Amino acid sequence: MGGPFATAFSLIASGDPALMQIIGLSLRVTLTAVLMACAVGLPLGAALALARFPGRGAVIVVFNALMGLPPVVAGLIVYLMLSRSGPFGSLALLFTPTAMIIAQTLLILPIVISLTRSVVEDLWAEYREQLLSLGAGRLRAVPTLLWDGRVSLLTGVLAGFGRASAEVGAVLIVGGNIAGHTRTMTTAITLETARGQLGLAVALGIILLTLTLTLNAIAWGAGQWARGRLG
Amino acid sequence: MKIARDIAPPILPLSLEDMGYAVGGKTLLSGITLRIEAGQRLVVMGANGAGKSLFLRLCHGLIDPTQGRRRWASDEARAEAQAMVFQRPVLLRRSVAANLDYPLALKGLPRAARRETVARTLDRFGLNDLAERPARLLSGGEQQRLALARAWAMRPQVLFLDEPSSALDPSATRIIEEMVAQFSDEGITIVMTTHDLGQARRLAAQVAFLHRGRLIEHRPAAEFFAGPEAAEARAFLAGDLIW
């Protein structure tokens, strides 16, 4: 496998602007989607952990099941929503990075919600009376629990990041794989595979894997550091 | 030395009227009628499983009685000016100082006042060197001290303590006892449970004795220790198993 590795390395070393643009877009789309999913999913997951309402069990089961939502289906839903003939067509978002972010957010939101719920639920069992005693009601407990569960939550966020950065089905459908505009690492890999440029495809795969590895290493290191520092 | 505990209206006495608690059809506590007066130092005693922790949680308002009433003088459903140190206190995953700051922020104290209180509390409880340390990594004794400091910083009128020194060595136990005594001197009403007879003798002004979820004796400490009326309490003091 010396070939693809050498290709990957020389690709990086060449600083090819098209490649850099693709890497940049991939990171921007995925990281923004993770951020959005967290902004929505962390509070929602925590609320789901603390709230008691009829049908709560069903909601939990649905979110757990949605973790397995096929990316293509998520993409298709967003496509139909954003298409000019769809309800949000006038926003002209189809085939833009924003559409890709929306699709990926939809894809990882269930992961963030479900993992947050499970982490916060466990923590709440331990903290409930103490927090109540200190004067924090359920609502006020949400940020406290999220903050104290941050190391475990990081795992969920990373799982979401992994799913988003690896998927191609959704971004291909809603992004259109437009060169220089919505082409990401994964859609470029798909394209190069279709062109029979397997060496280049594998090289791109290696770069993608390296990026994912680096981000995971950073997150893991941060988690270890926090665990050591904060108990 | 008596320090006026805030401008808040007095919440004591706390009146328990035929209070009981049942869960899943099982009665765990029943028929408890008791008045906890301001300035009181009440020690709740009883065997394991007698219902002491449950009693404190009911008083503190963490759970509500399923029978009878719990009434504060201030007529609040759950009085604000109270604090509790749990049998196993939960410290937040942040620094010692941040743990002290947390309940103060919840009370809506302005930042400057909080900083001032945290500094004073750290000082008073000898926690200055530990201020920036992660609370979860403190030793058991240090954690208990922090839990006590956190409760104190909340300026409660009444402080509930559930076996505050059950897991500590004699010298740490002594430190905790001294603190509780000081709190009492400051005017804080104390309601605590303990298994340590010596500790009960040293701290109690009043004793409430629980047996199988019932309050079977409530008397001044001196009388209680001189000779309890109930046979179960006598057996308990003698160290005989009663269950």
Add this chain to the structure above:
Amino acid sequence: MTHARRFILSAASGLALIAALPATAQDFITVASTTSTENSGLFGHILPMFQEETGIEVRVVSQGTGQALETGRRGDADVVFVHARAQEEQFVADGYGVQRFDVMYNDFVIVGPGDDPAEVRMAADATAAMTAIAVAEAAFASRGDDSGTHVAEANLWAAAGVAPAGRWYLSTGSGMGATLNTAAQVPAYALTDRGTWLSFENRGDLEIVFEGDPVLFNPYGIILVNPERHAHVKAEQGQAFIDWVTSDEGQAAIADFTVGGEQLFFPSAA
């Protein structure tokens, strides 16, 4: 709690980032085209010239022919640039497109294992070639995705009077590249457009075993999506692109495009 505040702040700035994203929209049109056209590299060759001249950026969404036409029908593209004549004419007849213009053609070729077990090289015409494969029950990899290439293949089978089925007929249900990758592995025969074939590197044992029959010609048409149906269609810029592609200059640019020294597309605008 300061942590919570910091958290909310970063979340909010994230949202602001999203909101700022679509602000890049300048002068561009969206063209729905086929994967094979994109894969050949043709667009990379001609689009910079067009943009240089007009300042209009062309964003090409490459899809299967059926999907590209559907994209046009839904109004998600300004221009459709595909190769499926009958469907294109239907598209215009249904009122989704304004008018179809001829642009160019390329041709299909039959590729297969070098040792040619079905002796396709001996065939007199494309129909005979397909018959030979079916009679020999030699492995054949089909797109099976209703793409223009798949439709052309189906027409050839029909002309040969063969209903392809059986273990030798592999319907991949995927794009040209993926189908060629499969054919190279098996190895199997396959029908492919010359453009994809020339730029395809993972050929394994495959070679062109049949080419040149006029029925294998593959005409490309370009259509402006009807602004009367989708008011947001950038008719002016879209028409400018169509005019340029069919102009002498655009046609010359198409003829100029080569892969490995071979011309892939042959101008055919009137």
